[in-house]
Amino acid sequence: MEQPFRVFDRRIEDDVLVDELLQGTSRTFALAIPLLKGERRRQIGLSYLLFRVADSIEDAAEADVPTKVRLLLGLREILAEGEVACDQIELSRVNDFAEIRKLWPADLATHKLLSELPRLLSMLNSIALPASAVIRTSLSGTIDGMTRFMDASQLSCVQIKIETLSDLQSYCYVVAGIVGEMLTDLFVSEHAVSDEIAGNLRSLSVGFGECLQLTNILKDADRDVVDGRVFIPAGISRDVVIGLAFRAADLAQQYICLLKEHDFPDDIVAFCRFLWMLAEGTLNRLRACNGTDKLTREEVMLLLKTACFPSAEVLV
16 A cells, blocks of 8 residues: 555655756746646656756766767667666666766756756656657657767867858757657647648647757857857858747747647647747847847746736737
């Protein structure tokens, strides 16, 4: 009689950890993911954190490219192994996990995230098929793409360097378009639609992901250059990239409209709508060049309300 209660308590503890790590690593997703209900919230919260681990390895300013590539490929190998107990993961990868933890200073939330990687992987094992398989496949695809771009930059003097506009779009697909496809696969697995509609959603979801990624790249461009990450190609103006981001935002809007048209649950629509509205609000600020690219907390909370209750007026 006690075992079910222990399992239930552990899931509660896991959910608390996911919320804590989200609060520390992403203000945006800490607000967006709680809009989701039940198992969807658990799956997407965990998957976001695992993708954030890969991002944090890629972004570690003090590590060299060969080290980061090796650690990312080690993570991909763990994902390919399927369900492995947490203590077995820790034992087989103890040196890698120690290195990963040291990539970021101990006083930062990212260090806490990386320190919890074995537990996050164990949590992934507890998610039922097909969702866990979708998350593993998607994250492995992102890691493959990340390592290709880092390998291609090894002859330059920076950590990662995007050379062309086409490469920028390819990079956005690798780190965000794949995430859009993953979200769609998770949504469709619980809400049956025709193969044609699923295919249309999957195609539009790439634009949804690209919109979010291009917005982040534009917002963080100056800081990224200081840290050795050059995402905007030489000779390409910021206005050109802003134009790409707005075109991707149009695809994101079409994606959300199609979700709504085919009666996907309200929490899914609100989650996607909030992320899209935040990106579009930030892009409007960037295009206006008015000295700040950040929305105020009040503006963000208004967008959150509007995402959940579309009849509310948007003032941004």
